[in-house]
Amino acid sequence: MKLYSYYRSSCSYRVRIALALKEIDYDYVAINLLDGDQASAHYREINPLKLVPALELAPGEVIGQSLALCEWLEETHPEPPLYPTAPLERARVRAMVTTVCSEIQPLCNMGVNNYLVSQHDATTESIQRWQAHWMERGFVAVESALAESGTEFCFGSTPGMGDIFLVPQVYNARRFKVSLDAYPNIQRVVDACNKHPAFSTAAPEQQPDYPG
Structure with missing residues (x-):
């Protein structure tokens, strides 16, 4: 594989x-x-x-x-399972995952950034504002879901699909200097994830192509 x-x-x-x-x-x-x-x-x-x-x-x-x-x-x-067993809880996880992979990340990826630079003369500062706008829009919804959940990880006592999608998006937010001050539950969950061995193994700085 x-x-x-x-x-x-x-x-x-x-x-x-x-x-x-x-x-x-x-x-x-x-x-x-x-x-x-x-x-x-x-x-x-x-x-x-x-x-x-x-x-x-x-x-x-x-x-x-x-x-x-x-x-x-x-x-x-x-x-281990990445979704809870109850249909309603599974739907809540999928809603959060969709927020990240449909409402945030596609608008903030490298292809979009390159297009904004080449076709609209976007500057580094304007790219950062663009990133912050779309990430903050999605993070408001994610923060609300995590506040309601109130669990160690996104939707339970063990990491699952929500955490898998949240942690990389927060990594990108920090790369583009997007403030997370308004999202204490997002920060709490991501901190818990980053202490988990699987997340440490998968982190960018642990990959063979990380430039150091």
């Missing part, structure tokens, strides 16, 4: 956390997004979208998109 990943890609980070929680071994294949590795002919054959992550199960068997990958891992390796 090969994971095509970039150390600070939040989508790759999600899958690394899920793999670590499930204790699944894999080979790490670095795709340097800054150098344009994702646009190489070889990688386009693996993932025509030219995005990371991609999980190659066997030659010709590849799964892309982090949510699909995490769901596949949950279905094929059900222990």
Whole structure:
């Protein structure tokens, strides 16, 4: 099993956390997004979208998109579970995951940033304002959900799918100097996650392509 990943890609980070929680071994294949590795002919054959992550199960068997990958891992390796058992609680987790992967991250990814720079002459400062706007909009909803949950991790006493999606987004928020002062529950949960061995293993600074 090969994971095509970039150390600070939040989508790759999600899958690394899920793999670590499930204790699944894999080979790490670095795709340097800054150098344009994702646009190489070889990688386009693996993932025509030219995005990371991609999980190659066997030659010709590849799964892309982090949510699909995490769901596949949950279905094929059900222990430990990443969702609660009750349908309503599962729906709440999925709502939070969707907030991150549909309402925040797509508007804040490298492709959007590059487009804003090349087509709209965006500056570093305006990119940071753009990032803060969309992250804060989503974090308000996440903070509310975590305040209602009141558990150590997003939705329980053990980390699950919500935590898998939240931690990488907060990592990006800190990279772009987005203040988290208004989100004490987000900070609390992320601090708990970052003390967990699986999250430590999956962290960007622990990856082989981390520049140091």
